Amino acid sequence: MRLLSLVGRRLAASIPTLLLILIGLFLLLQFAPGDTVDAMMAQMGGGDAATAKSLREFYGLDLSVSAQLGNYLWRLARFDLGFSSIYGKPVLTVIAERLPATLLLMGAALSFAFFFGLVFGVIAARGVNKWPDTLISTLGLIFYATPSFWFGLMAIVVFSIYLQWLPAGGLEDITVMQTGLWRTLDIARHLILPTLTLGLIYLAIYLRIMRASMLEVLNLDFVRTARAKGLDDTRVVIKHVLRNALLPMVTLIGLQAGTMLGGSVVVESVFSLPGLGRLAYESVVQRDLNTLLGIVFASALVVIAVNLAVDIAYARLDPRITTGV
Amino acid sequence: MTSTHLEINRRRALMTSAAIAASVMFPERAFAEETPRKGGIFTVHYGAEQRMLNPSLQASTGVYIIGGKIQEQLVDLDHAGKPVGVLAESWESTPDGRTITFHLRKGVTWHDGKPFTSADVAFTAMAMWKKILNYGSTLQLFLTAVDTPDAHTAIFRYERPMPMDLLLRALPDLGYISPKHLYDSGDIRQNPVNLAPVGTGPFKFTQYERGQFIIADRNPNYWRPNAPYLDRIVWRVVTDRAAAAVQVEAGQILYSGFSGLTISDTARLAKDKRFIVTTKGNEGNARTNTIEFNFRRKELADIRVRRAIAHAINVPFFIDNFLGDFAKPGTGPIPSVSTDFFPKDTGPQYAYDKAKAVKLLDEAGFKAGSGGTRFSLRLLPAPWGEDISLWATYVQQQLSDVGIKIEIVRNDGGGYLKSVYADHNFDLASGWHQYRNDPAVSTTVWYRSGQPAGAPWTNQWGWTDEKIDKIIDDAATEVDPVKRKALYGEFERRANEELPVWMPIEQIFQSVINAKARNHSNTPRWGSASWYDLWLAE
16 A cells, blocks of 8 residues: 555656656757758758648648647647657557667666676675775776777677677577577577677676675674674675665666666667667657657656666665655 | 879779779679579668658658669669660650650569559659659659550650650659559558558568568569579668678678768778679769858858869868778769760869969958958758768868868758758858769759759759859750750859859769679669669579
8 A cells, every 4th residue: 555655656746747858858859950851851862842841731840839839748648649750650659669679678788787786796895905806896997988889899899790609780680580489599699799788887887886885884883793693704795784785776776777778879779779769869860759759758657667666676675764754 | 283193193093993893893704604593681781761662752762772672663774874674665755855655564563463554654653753752843843644545655745845865864763663553542651551662673572670670572473584583682770880880791781882881991891802892883873072152141152252262172182081082073063974964174173272262362352360360151061971071170171271260060960951951051061962863853953043942952052143044944955965965064164163062072872792792783873773683692
């Protein structure tokens, strides 16, 4: 019951935010020079003024800005995201097509970063200022400082061109159509390099946070008590320290779920993956307002959902959070 | 001094192009006795997804590279660049140029099994070319009707004379036929067939996954005997140029056309024996880099200033150091590869001469003020290619040497077209002029006055010249090919004399092709062609 009311309150609070974001973005895009017909002309390599005029009528661009915004909000109120001008399909379909690849990549990269960030963070904290710590921290710094497009391209050069172990891009092998388990394995193989590329930067952040948080908790009184009780070091770390040190990590995941959706434009482009990031970029260049607003809407929903999950996870990790409030 | 530099450059360019020609010819000769192999999948780099794949509705290389394998046109260009019938077997024109008859190929069927007839031609011409197709609507402006006396004859009736040679040069790009029975009802622009095209071509559309790939399979009922050779064509959507280059290297992509890779990657792959880098097969897609002048600025309305700007920029140096062997100094709106129209006398040329530029600017009364600056201009580079971006920076530096301060204003595609061609909010603009085999298709609109604001790549300079307007109008309806060529010679000279747009660099697109491919690059618009004869060696 308490959980339900938490969910309800969170969702109610996010509606005005969502509305403000959508209206703001709509108006912001009106400042960009050119509309979707100009972008289409650019892509076609030319056309006459009569063609442009009939296209503007076709896309409903001959109306005033306020009328367009009003139409959009009215449609949104009826849960209709509108029609994409580049794709010629309902925006909902366009986004639904791209969502699986994005979620797959994001999920894989986040889990990778979270798991190894945690492990390396713990190792580094336990051997603080000794060689494992120095090695891990240095590597973390290198991963963090490397631009992801460079890292991705270099990974392709090494693993796809020289060693020929992994495919250079795409979501699956399209020259042979596979089904079932083979297809799943094929997609997994295609996702190894993108996941590493996207995950390594986040891994660096997570391990830094984990290390710092471990060191902090290790100095608290209850740890001394646990040690005094005669527990061995591994038990102390796993049962007492880790659980408390995890809270900042969980917070970070909630914050980064949003950035990862947008931040994967680079990785999606380098590995030619059909994700939301590339779709958003293309929509901006093509001035496809409906699609862009639809993506913002969908991303906002994902962020809200992840943050909700984070709140629930807090409660699990630290019982004080739900009982206290 | 400048001329010797030019000579050396030209000789080097010639030698390099000879070497490239040899490297392209050689494998073909070596395998000349090889029998074409059936089967195989040809993978193609697809950089920018389009809103439709039907070439009867949108004329652009991004559509031809896919739709051109699925749908066919009345006429294409053969190996020597001459018109050859595809869906039309023969054609004739009345002497007045108002009636043009096409005799259509018999026994051709659409991919859905329905027969191809003159009704399809009439419908496509009237409802698509004349109304929707970019450039088609201009070309077919005076088309009044298409009569179909029988299922295999289409008679085009024109209000004003239509030069036969113009139509035949335009139709390879603007002459694709669509099936009437699938477009008959409803809004043509919203028809789902636009993204799942049905044609008569050697490959049948199979699947399109947005953002990932497009697949077309061999058409077993294709009208040419024993064609095509390939089982399947797969277009891979790769928007990042560097990523496309590594996929070419990894063998995941066998062909990247229309200069789809970066200049440096293309140069690198050219040294690798596994790949062929060539401009061959792209002669029909010549383009020139431009400097477009806005006459609404009083400085630029002065011919001396425009000429001074041209004299102030060292074009051969730029080409040598930034573009390499695939570009050469331009001579005007008609590129030198257009052998049918390129005139012997191209009119005035503006060689690099800084002293002359300074003198012209002084004469025009724009003396250098404090800090050596005469006046400032805003230059808008188009975002289509890295060469334009480099060129803009180079122009900025060269013009600052003669006291013209340049501010570069960058936009994306939509923003650029709106600012330059609709709002006229620019002083200088720089992009590409695409030449499409005949000056009447997409070149003369850059000079003819009276273009409505908002029409991209047209005369939006605020410049009107009665002389050039008359030449353009006369040439557009001149049915005698010899007289037409002479008129376009006059056009070129007038354009270079008045210089409303300066076209200092001529370029042809480059293709990067895996060396396993055979029968590639064998027509002037090969990237757009149907690839019925393309095959892959083991």
